[in-house]
Every structure is written in structure tokens, then in C-alpha cells.
Amino acid sequence: MKASLFVTCLVDQFFPQVGEAMVRILDRCGVTVDFPPEQTCCGQPAFNSGYTDEAREVARTLLRAFAESDVVVSPSGSCAGMIRHWYADLFADDPALREQAEAVAAKTFEFSQFLVRLLNRPDLGAYFPHRVTFHPSCHGSRLLGVRDEPLQLLRAVRGLELVDLPYAEDCCGFGGTFAVKMGGISGAMVTEKVEHVCATGAEVLVGTDMGCLMNIGGRLRKLGQPVRVLHLAELLWEGMQAADESGVTQ
Amino acid sequence: MTAQSGISERAQSALEDDFLRQAVRFTADRLRGKKQVSTEQLGNWESWRERGQAIRAHTIANLDSYLAQFADRVRQAGGHVHFASDAAEAVEVVLSIARGKGARSVVKSKSMVSEEVHINHHLQNAGIEVVETDLGEYIVQLANETPSHIIIPAIHKTRAQIRDLFTAAGGEQLTTDTKTLAGFARQRLRQKFLAADIGITGCNFGIAETGTVVLFTNEGNADMVANLPKTHIVLMGMERLLPTLEDLEVFANLLPRSATGQPLTAYLSMITGPRRRGDLDGPEELHVVVLDNGRSRQLGDPHFQAVLHCIRCGACLNVCPVYRQIGGHAYGSVYPGPIGAVLTPLLQQDETYADLPYASSLCGACAEACPVKIPLHDMLVRLRQRRAATGRTPALEKSAFHAYRVAFANHRRYRLAFGTARVLQRPLVQDGGIANGVGPLSAWTATRYAPAVAPRSFRARWGELRQTLHGPSGGSRTSEDGDARRQEEGTRDA
Numbered sequence: 001m002k003a004s005l006f007v008t009c010l011v012d013q014f015f016p017q018v019g020e021a022m023v024r025i026l027d028r029c030g031v032t033v034d035f036p037p038e039q040t041c042c043g044q045p046a047f048n049s050g051y052t053d054e055a056r057e058v059a060r061t062l063l064r065a066f067a068e069s070d071v072v073v074s075p076s077g078s079c080a081g082m083i084r085h086w087y088a089d090l091f092a093d094d095p096a097l098r099e100q101a102e103a104v105a106a107k108t109f110e111f112s113q114f115l116v117r118l119l120n121r122p123d124l125g126a127y128f129p130h131r132v133t134f135h136p137s138c139h140g141s142r143l144l145g146v147r148d149e150p151l152q153l154l155r156a157v158r159g160l161e162l163v164d165l166p167y168a169e170d171c172c173g174f175g176g177t178f179a180v181k182m183g184g185i186s187g188a189m190v191t192e193k194v195e196h197v198c199a200t201g202a203e204v205l206v207g208t209d210m211g212c213l214m215n216i217g218g219r220l221r222k223l224g225q226p227v228r229v230l231h232l233a234e235l236l237w238e239g240m241q242a243a244d245e246s247g248v249t250q
Numbered sequence: 251m252t253a254q255s256g257i258s259e260r261a262q263s264a265l266e267d268d269f270l271r272q273a274v275r276f277t278a279d280r281l282r283g284k285k286q287v288s289t290e291q292l293g294n295w296e297s298w299r300e301r302g303q304a305i306r307a308h309t310i311a312n313l314d315s316y317l318a319q320f321a322d323r324v325r326q327a328g329g330h331v332h333f334a335s336d337a338a339e340a341v342e343v344v345l346s347i348a349r350g351k352g353a354r355s356v357v358k359s360k361s362m363v364s365e366e367v368h369i370n371h372h373l374q375n376a377g378i379e380v381v382e383t384d385l386g387e388y389i390v391q392l393a394n395e396t397p398s399h400i401i402i403p404a405i406h407k408t409r410a411q412i413r414d415l416f417t418a419a420g421g422e423q424l425t426t427d428t429k430t431l432a433g434f435a436r437q438r439l440r441q442k443f444l445a446a447d448i449g450i451t452g453c454n455f456g457i458a459e460t461g462t463v464v465l466f467t468n469e470g471n472a473d474m475v476a477n478l479p480k481t482h483i484v485l486m487g488m489e490r491l492l493p494t495l496e497d498l499e500v501f502a503n504l505l506p507r508s509a510t511g512q513p514l515t516a517y518l519s520m521i522t523g524p525r526r527r528g529d530l531d532g533p534e535e536l537h538v539v540v541l542d543n544g545r546s547r548q549l550g551d552p553h554f555q556a557v558l559h560c561i562r563c564g565a566c567l568n569v570c571p572v573y574r575q576i577g578g579h580a581y582g583s584v585y586p587g588p589i590g591a592v593l594t595p596l597l598q599q600d601e602t603y604a605d606l607p608y609a610s611s612l613c614g615a616c617a618e619a620c621p622v623k624i625p626l627h628d629m630l631v632r633l634r635q636r637r638a639a640t641g642r643t644p645a646l647e648k649s650a651f652h653a654y655r656v657a658f659a660n661h662r663r664y665r666l667a668f669g670t671a672r673v674l675q676r677p678l679v680q681d682g683g684i685a686n687g688v689g690p691l692s693a694w695t696a697t698r699y700a701p702a703v704a705p706r707s708f709r710a711r712w713g714e715l716r717q718t719l720h721g722p723s724g725g726s727r728t729s730e731d732g733d734a735r736r737q738e739e740g741t742r743d744a
Contacts, residue, residue, distance in 0.1 A: 007708050013668045014701045016708035020715055027719040035712050040664040046651050048612055050634030054655040138613035171571040175611025182609060183693030184262050188575040218698030
């Protein structure tokens, strides 16, 4: 299978190791990955603040970048959700662009969704002997309907102890520009989220969106809490390498 | 509560009130838990929601004919119907009825529409005593406040605070025991019921085919309000209709479960006209005031008409992570929470509540909880679009998104922008993070570390990365890879 990586601006510029982990996993699964360099951002920062013209112009970079792709895969449920949920509406006034937008939306998948639903690979043979808790990101679960896929992947990891996160479905308070515009409320939300994370006693917090994870991780670091924060792709790739080294087999 | 300050400022004082946040969390958690249990017991909750959505959508799409039918039936049953185009007209209708009766006291059961038109204030100004008889509303009235939740008006009060309010009102020291507190209110209110000239209730649903006003309550107080005084006034939003009694069955299942997690409301009262010959009780006169106040403006709007489907259950408040932190008063509006952040700026289209749609992380919990599937988080986005289109958003925000457009609409400019950011961030970065940001970033770093732009972007690594892959992607390098690498290496590690 061939897949084009929409790495997202956040992963591209702030968390490139997440993109790398994802590419290595997909490569290991036999997927031919390409990275169209014209891509920048899905347009969500402007779109969610109401700036549709700005969002549309940025979103066009993706329509161009992925026009020829078979499948688009992204390490963010939020960005994939933006494309799937809003792109047709964003380009509603231009029939040609709308058609392109619908085409891109129909072939865009979030990372765990791609692995489990398209590749049917819920077990990557990883080994990760740690206590882990999972934060389900709002857009991934509510806009995209990706709920069970990350958990399937995590449950298949050898040695991994998955502990339930209390109030898991509550937003961490990121919300893009909301975190700055309503900094006080956002700060209170992430403070509560971090209390729940710490209450699990988990060594590692894992998620499927770097927006949420940089928010929760930023709060954990501010409080000096020694919880590792990993994107699902990072955890799985680390676990796949650990399995290689320790000889843990399927 | 005024809305002169912004929601950020009002939220700040709520965030500093530990009692309030504790009380809101406690009750919201309880309601969420009970809702989950009661919907699971019912089964097929999604089908119930879809049924509810379909009935509400049909009713609102045909609101004109259902309103006409409802008014006809109310009149045929001996009631009076008054259409009020705005709050002032509704108030005038109520005041003229009160004047005509020489009324000196009014008892009320819970009604958000009565809050919307500020009827208590106007009646009191006319020298008429108003007593709230819903326990939560009574507490709020004694505290000289407004409801902070659609269903649980005193959600922000702790038990100890309620004891203090009742003790002050009654002159004797009370305990925090539920029986004691409820007993105090019951005793007080009974005298008021018997003495009142007029009873004012809201209306959960008006049934078009029969002209019936349907009330859902848990304390039985609405029955007293509607039946003991000689005159009963119903205040209702114009969208509050259902076509038939059969439709009511769906909402008798949806509303209590969504609101309080009860399988059934304790009292479901159905009022068709005033007292008839031979009736043992009931008012001599029934007046139904149907309020527009900005609602009809949503009819025909492709994006916002569905806000009229709302059945005022408060489920969106109970799951909202923002409401959970700040409670209802911080919204500064009659309707708080996600539904309030959507409904208020639609009903009152001026500057006062223009910032409410921004008090959301767009997490979508509200839409997921809504028993009639109103896409509240989509509406929040569309209200922001509407706001941005007026050009009245902050200048700094406008220039930030202008810069975003310039930088992100082309991958070369995008790389250049992040290359520049790599240089500019240097004084702030320690151990790969930023502890104390400047400008807008400081709102973030007040509670969190911010990440630094990585030394090398993914796109700059891609050329090398792809060489190490096993699949067929390893191969020729494009000139774009080189571009990205050269550009970043020029700006890295001075």
C-alpha cells in the first residue's frame, strides 16, 4: 500500500520525532510512504477562530499536496478531523475546489485508524514494560469517531500495563487559540487533567494528538511531575525496537 | 450580573472561588453519572436521540402552523394567548394582567423565559411581591442572585451556604441536614402559595393538537403555582411546541434522563385551559404568553435554525469542561454553558455577548451529550466566523491570522517563518522548552511549559530518513528536501 504523510505543522516543526516514528512503523508494515513537500497546515488555527478566508488559503496547500495521493495518513486526529468534518464546507462556494476537498477528506485517516482499520494491524509486536495511561483526544474521538483503535494498539503491546484515566473524555483545555485567548480557563482545565493523570500512577501518558500532549506535558513539566509524555507512534516504535532487541516475539 | 466586563475577566473571579468550583464539580459529576445509568437502562439511546431530533426538526420547520394550531386550541379550552415580540412586550402583558387583578403577590415556578425577560425585577418595581417556589430558585432569590444552571439554579451553592441563607431568612439556627432545609422552605412557601394572586410558570412543552401546557418538575411546586392562585400565567418561548401528545412520550423519556438522570420526572403536569365547571381546582383564568425575542430570526438560517430544537435539559452544561471550571455566572447571560454561548449571541445580536462563543475549546462534548443532537460546537465555530466577518475582532488577532495566511499558504514561506522563529526563540529556550513566554505566549506559560521549535524539522530530516527505509520509498532525493535542509541549517546554532 502507498500512503502520503500529512505530518501536520506542529509535528513537523516542534515534534519531528513523532513523524519519524510514524514513518518507521508504516515502513515496517510494508507501506510505501511519501511526503509531499508542498504541505504546511490544515488551516485549523484560523478556521476555529472564524477566519475562513485565511483558513481556506492555507487548506489549499493540502488540496494541492495530496491531489495525487491514494491515502493520506496523519499523526493528528484533530487535523484529520478538520479535513474530514469541515473541508467540504470550507470550499462550498467553489464547485471544483469542493470536489477536490471532498476527495482529500474521503482518503484522509488518523494514524491509529489507518493501522487498525485499513491495514488491519492492531498488533505490531511491540514490547513496552511500563504503566501507561491514555488520553483520548476530543477531535479524534468525537469528530472522527476514532475511539477504540488506539486502545486496541495499546492492549496488544507486551508488558504494557494500561490504566484507565479518570475523566478521560474531558478536554485537556488545549483548543488551539483558546489556550491563549482564554488562558485562565484553559489553565484550570489542564490543571485538572494533570491531577487525573498523576492519580493513575502511570509512568507514561500516551495520546494521538500533539496539541493535547504538548498542553498536558507542558503542565506536567511546570509542576515537575516525572511522567513521560509520548505520542502513540513514539511509544509503539520504541516498543517495536525494544522487542527487536530483547527478542520478545509474537 | 452584568456583562460589561468580558467573559475572561468574569471567569477569573470564578476560578478563584474554590467553593463554587467544588460545588459545580460535585453536582455535575452526580448528574453525569445518573444520566449514564438511566440512559443505559433505557437502551437504544441513540435511536431515542434521533427520534427526538426528527420531531424537533419537523416542529421547528413548521413552527408557524403549529403555533397557530396551539393558540387556537388554548383559546378553545378557555385560555388567553398573547404573542410577545420581545421581552418588553412580554413584561407589559404580565404587568397589565397583574394591574387588572390588583395583584399584590405572585408565586413562580422555574422558568428560564421569565429570567430572560427579567419579570421578577419588573413586578417588584410595580410593588408586587414575587416568590420563587422551586427550591433552587428560592435559594438563588434569597441570595439575590440569578440561576447559574438551566436545571439546577443553585448548583454553585454548597450545603453550608444554603444553611446560612435560610438561617438568615428565618431567624433561627438551622443545620445542613436535607430534611431540615427542605422543611424550612416548604413551610415558608406554603403560606405564599395560599396568599398569592397570580401564579407564573414556564412551559416545557406546548402540545399543538390539544393546546396543553406541559410542565416537568420534581417538587410539585408548579402544580401549586398553577392551581392555587386565581390567575395562572404561562411564559413560554415560541419554539417550545410539540405536534402531538404522542410526541411527548419521546421527550418524557429524553428530558429527565438528560437533565438529571431520572428515568421519569417526579411530576408531569398537563394543563389544558383554566378551571372548568365541576373541576375541583384550577385557576379562573389562564394566560399563555408566547415569546419571540430573537427566536424567529433563526428560522430559515441554514446554520442556526437547529438551536430552536433545544429542550433546555442542561446536559451540555453538565459535560462542558469550561462550565465545570467557571460555573454559570461567568457567562454573564441568562442561559449559560454551551447552549448559552450559542443561543445568547443569536438572541441578542450586539456587542454584549459577542465573546461567549470563544469560551469553548471546541471539544464537542456538548453536541455529543445533546438529546436532540444540536451541533453546538459547529455553531460555536460559525458564530466566530460571523464575528470575524464583522471586522470587530481584536487588531492583534487579525494581524496574527494575516501573518498566518502569508506564512502558511506557501511551503517556502512557511519554512522561512519557522527558520526565523528558530532564531528569535533562542533567548527564551532552555532544555528544549520555554518556561516564561512573552506577549500572547505568556497566557500559555503562566501554567505550562511551551515547546520550542525543534532544531531540525521533520521535512528537513525527511531526505535522510527515506534513505533508511526498507520499503520502496528510499530512493531519489528531491530538490525540496535540499531546500528545507539548507534553509534550516543556515539558521541553526549560531
